[in-house]
Amino acid sequence: MVRLRRNRLANQADRHQLYQESVQDTETEIDFVEETWQALRNRPPELLREDFCGTANTACEWVRRGAGHYAIGVDLDEEVLQWGELNNLSQLTEEQQSRIQLLHENVLDTDPGLADIVLAMNFSYYLFLTREELLEYFHCVYAGLMDDGILFLDAYGGYDAPREIKEERECEGFTYIWEQASFNPIDSTMACHIHFEFPDRSRMDRAFSYYWRLWTLPEIREMLAEAGFSEITVYWEGTDQESNEGNGIYEPAEVGDADPGWVCYVVAQR
Ligand SMILES: C[S@@+](CC[C@H](N)C(=O)[O-])C[C@H]1O[C@@H](n2cnc3c(N)ncnc32)[C@H](O)[C@@H]1O
Structure with missing residues (x-):
């Protein structure tokens, strides 16, 4: 179906x-x-x-x-x-x-x-x-x-904080995904996103995005x-x-x- x-x-x-x-x-x-x-x-x-x-x-x-x-x-x-x-x-x-x-x-x-x-x-x-x-x-x-x-x-x-990585954590009824999408060592700015994934494999991509300085x-x-x-x-x-x-x-x-x-x-x- x-x-x-x-x-x-x-x-x-x-x-x-x-x-x-x-x-x-x-x-x-x-x-x-x-x-x-x-x-x-x-x-x-x-x-x-x-x-x-x-x-x-x-x-x-x-x-x-x-x-x-x-x-x-x-x-x-x-x-x-x-x-x-x-x-x-x-x-x-x-x-x-x-x-x-x-x-x-x-x-x-x-x-x-x-x-x-x-x-x-x-x-x-x-x-x-x-x-x-x-x-x-x-x-x-x-x-x-x-x-x-x-x-x-x-x-x-x-030492993981400036790395371009994704981390997942299981929550009640969904998966929380923290993505460090890019890091610029010259000015220490980075783009980060929060995504959510659900048991039916559907996703809420970039539910929150931050462009900030580490x-x-x-x-x-x-x-x-x-x-x-x-x-x-x-x-x-x-x-x-x-x-x-x-x-x-x-x-x-x-x-x-x-x-x-x-x-x-x-x-x-x-
Ligand atoms: C990372 S969220 C933090 C939410 C909450 N404080 C928490 O502990 O989870 C950042 C929040 O800051 C707000 N924000 C960003 N720049 C701001 C500013 N200059 N003045 C007031 N709020 C601002 C955004 O609208 C957003 O809701």
Whole structure:
């Protein structure tokens, strides 16, 4: 029997839903933010600004965590913000919704009031291709934080990071494919794509594409210091002795392992 194209799984799937399921782990991310804030500050945080918020999944997790939690999500793309409104904010209670606001703005221009915490996750600031632009962004964040505010970033690298490769990971009901399509060693820019494949062999190619710069940790730390941040700490993942894989526990470190692929957090205190 001929299967109609529209009945194929790829045509029925929603790319934002697949992204949330395969890329994000907002609970773990907010666990890290809360634990780290608690270790560094003696007061509870209130306002979290999620830069490059996309569907604002993380901002929603923040407001769910406590009645004193407020969130602002900032993104340039109206379509993704609308999706977040319809699918994520709508899952919150009315009271929780009153503590979250989404802004259709450029993170370089936004000025929504001083935040305790700014988050820029899933390497979104790699989209700034020049030192000038990234430094401008770090200056904007610095100006947008309370005196004792903290910026949380993630970063990735390792000797596989600039390679032109594809990596697959099985998720519930689909395969997530990360493609590093091209890398230019002269300016460190790269084109990356996310594809999804389904059990009926249908595919959603280039569901998301990024053209970004593979920044290094020393560059990021030096620019954060230049923007005025007083304490910049890399939190490196520990290793599980049995599996020799990452154990999900991130601790302050000055020395990391020369792994093929690593992800870490950078915590910059104002
Ligand atoms: C890699 S996604 C990250 C989504 C989400 N933060 C996460 O953790 O998965 C990058 C997002 O940044 C947004 N973006 C890119 N440049 C931006 C800018 N200058 N200002 C605001 N948002 C921007 C894009 O629209 C996109 O939704």
